[in-house]
Amino acid sequence: MSQKYYLLLRLWLMPYTHKLFSLENGSSLKQISISMQNMKCSLSFHxxxxxxxxxxxxxxxFACGRDVFLCNPTTREVRLLPSSYLVTKVKDGMVLGVGIGHxxxxxxxxxxxxxxxxYSKCRRNKEYIFEEYDLRSDSWRTIQSANPWSCEFDTSCFAMYFNGIxxxxxxxxxLTETILALDVGGGILSKVKLPKDVDISSSSGRYLGVLxxxxxxxxxxxxxxxANFDIWVTEGAGAVNSCWxxxxxxKHSSLCVPLGFWKGNELLVKIFxxxxxxNIDTEETYDLNFENEERDFADICEAVFCEKSLVSVNPQTRVECSRMGY
Structure with a gap:
């Protein structure tokens, strides 16, 4: 396949406006579009x-995070996940983050x-609740925490998924900025020990990924x-108790925004x-070429990478493919 990656770029001035690109032959990024089939809305409004x-x-x-979708850019499949018990239970509240893993x-x-x-009726007290959706069973379950959460969360607070966490x-x-790790299996939310004297207070000045x-x-x-950035790595596969x-x-003289790792050892950054x-190893840089480039790339604040895949968003399709050996 010539297209190895898809790249979603989110813009500052219109926070929920995304541009989707496919990587052609490792050289240029070509913009493509995905329609939210039969949903009277587009990818841009999510x-x-x-x-x-x-x-x-x-x-x-628009639904305060109550509607969750799975999308496959390769097959153009888009599917609205079923509703959950919390959608009707949480009347005075909202979704702070959604993440996908396996x-x-x-x-x-x-x-x-x-x-x-x-929130409670007086809105002085609040409760954080997690729930998990399983694509195989096509259902949600509420995750009961085994420890109290003495922390605060902003909206869009999900960082990443890695190794079951x-x-x-x-x-x-x-109000000290931190990273928290959720072990879904045990319902444990743990604070990640961070390197000394680091600043993760700005969403445009931090990135958590895997290298x-x-x-x-x-x-x-x-x-x-x-404008300098430090790159810290853990000694092991986890991060809760690992050393950094x-x-x-x-080192850079101009303010830049780290967007994410791709192609293994390369970090994508936005500079003006x-x-x-x-390239983390050689320290060499090169500009990405965009077909039909527009001038609003100065407003990019986030990138999401997706590999090319034929994985279905439909549970029944996945079951049939599994039975057939695909």
Whole structure:
């Protein structure tokens, strides 16, 4: 297949406006479109969470996150997930984040996790509730936490999924910025130990991803006014109790926004009206070429990558394909 990746770019000035591109022969990015079939809306009016096994997870802002969709850019399939018990139960509240992953022992078992905040009648107290969707059973279940959550969450707080753990941007007591890891199986939400004196307070100045099989944090030093970024990697596959090592510092005189890792060892960054790829090993950079390029790329604040895949968003199709050996 000539198209190896899909790239979703989100814009600043219109937060829920996305542009979808396919990578052609590793050189240029060609814009493509996806229609939300029979739903009287488009991809542009949804918050894109992340991708897993070729599927993109997105949710509706107009319904306060109650509508969750799975989309396959390769097959152009789009499917609205069934409603859950919490949709009717949480009347005074909203969805803070949605993330897609898979069962830790099987990549074929697609999972979606959604976080709710529910307020009391006086709105002085609030409760955070997680639920998990299983594509195989096509149903949701509520996740009961085994520990109290003394933390705060902003909207769109989901960070990433890796090795059975869902990571979220949050704030601990004293409103200190932190990263929290949710183990769905045990219902445990744990605070991730961060490198010393790092600044993850700005959503445009941080990125959490995977590089070389290790969780990687891209951020600035606390109180540093320069445009430099530090790249930190964990020693192991997890991050909760792992030690961090500084891999490299990206020195730059202009303010840049880290967008994400792709092609293995390359970090995509946005610098003014340019999107560049930075090679972690060689420190070489090059500008990405966009077909039919428009001038609004200066407003890019986020990138979501999705590999090309024939994975179906339909549970029945997945079951039939499994029986046939596909």
């Amino acid at each position: 918050i894109v969470s992340n991708s897993c096994n070729g599927l993109v997870c997105l949710y509706s802002d 069962h830790i022992r099987s990549e074929d078992l697609i999972k979606v996790v959604r976080m709710w905040v529910s 869902y990571y979220w941007w949050g704030k601990s007591k004293g 070389g099989g290790c969780i990687t944090l891209v951020c600035r030093k606390f109180g540093d006014q320069n 090592n500084k891999l490299r510092t990206i 009206d340019k999107v560049r790829s930075y």
